[in-house]
Amino acid sequence: MDTIRVKRLNDAAKLPTYGSVEAAGADLYACVSEDVVIPPGKSAFIPTGLSMEIPKGYAGLIYARSGLACKRGLAPANKVGVIDSDYRGEFIVVLHNHGYEEQIISHGERIAQLVITPVLTPHYAEVEDLSDTTRAGGGFGSTGK
Numbered sequence: 001m002d003t004i005r006v007k008r009l010n011d012a013a014k015l016p017t018y019g020s021v022e023a024a025g026a027d028l029y030a031c032v033s034e035d036v037v038i039p040p041g042k043s044a045f046i047p048t049g050l051s052m053e054i055p056k057g058y059a060g061l062i063y064a065r066s067g068l069a070c071k072r073g074l075a076p077a078n079k080v081g082v083i084d085s086d087y088r089g090e091f092i093v094v095l096h097n098h099g100y101e102e103q104i105i106s107h108g109e110r111i112a113q114l115v116i117t118p119v120l121t122p123h124y125a126e127v128e129d130l131s132d133t134t135r136a137g138g139g140f141g142s143t144g145k
Contacts, residue, residue, distance in 0.1 A: 004052055004053065004054065004055075004116065005052065005053035006050055006051075006052050006053075007050065007051045007052070007053075008049060008050060009049050009050060009051055009090055010031050010047075010049030012031055012049060012107065013029070013031040013048060013049025013050050014029040014031070014049075014108060015050070016028055016029075016050075016114055024115055025063060025113030025114055025115045026113060026114045026115075027065065027110040027112075027113055027114075028048050028050075028062070028091065028093060028110070028111055028112045028113065028114055029048060029108055029109065029110055029111065030046050030047070030048070030105050030106065030107055030108065030109045030110075030111045031047050031048050031049030031050070031107065032046065032047065032105065032106070032107050033107070035104050035105065035106050035107075036104065036105045037102055037103075037104055038074065038095060038096075038097040038102060038103045038104075038105065039097065039102050040097050040099055040100050040101060040102060041097065041098075042096070042097055043077040043094050043095060043096040043097070044094070044095055044105070045092050045093075045094050046092065046093045046094070046095055046105055046111050047090055047091075047092050048090065048091045048092065048093065048111075049090070050090065050091050051088055051089055051090050051091065052083075052091065053088070054083060054084070054085045054087070054116065055085060056085045056086075057085065057118060057119060058085055058116055058117065058118055058119060059082055059083060059084060059085065059116075059117055059119045060081075060082075060083035060091075060114050060115070060116055061080055061081070061082060061083070061114070061115045061116075061117055062076055062080065062081030062082075062083065062091075062093060062112050062113070062114055063076070063080055063112065063113050063114075063115060064076055064079075064112060064113075065110055065111070065112060065113055068110070068111070068112075069098075072099065072103050073097055073098040073099025073100075073103070074095045074096070074097055074098070074099075074103055074105075074111075075095070075096060075098065076093055076094060076095065076096070076112055077094040077095065077096035078094065081093065081094075081112075083114075085119075091114075093111050093112045095111060095112075
């Protein structure tokens with residue numbers, strides 16, 4: 001796959017871009033008519049003004065931008081957004097302010113990054129027993145620090 005079909009829903013929308021030649025995620029940009037204020041501990045729906053055609057067998061994963069998350073406390077409210085290949089609506093990023101000061105999102109600001117990844121959709125079969133492993137049911141720190 002070399003191309004993702006993108007439809008501008010707003011003439012002011014900016015297409016995703018890569019920050020470097022080998023970047024895994026493409027930056028998504030805010031498409032807002034006026035600044036959006038996000039108070040501490042609150043979330044805001046930030047439109048991108050774009051819809052996309054993700055190919056069958058793939059999904060779009062929306063991740064935080066590390067600089068935005070670490071420096072300003074803003075990250076997707078659901079941690080990772082999952083965009084299915086049959087979704088054709090607008091890509092909207094719900095940013096949550098984890099910080100202690102209000103944050104402002106302006107038009108054209110980079111708000112998240114989009115990673116396109118292959119998806120497996122296995123059939124789930126109920127069984128009586130599962131195979132044994134040395135870890136077994138240990139979890140949440142059971143393998144050490």
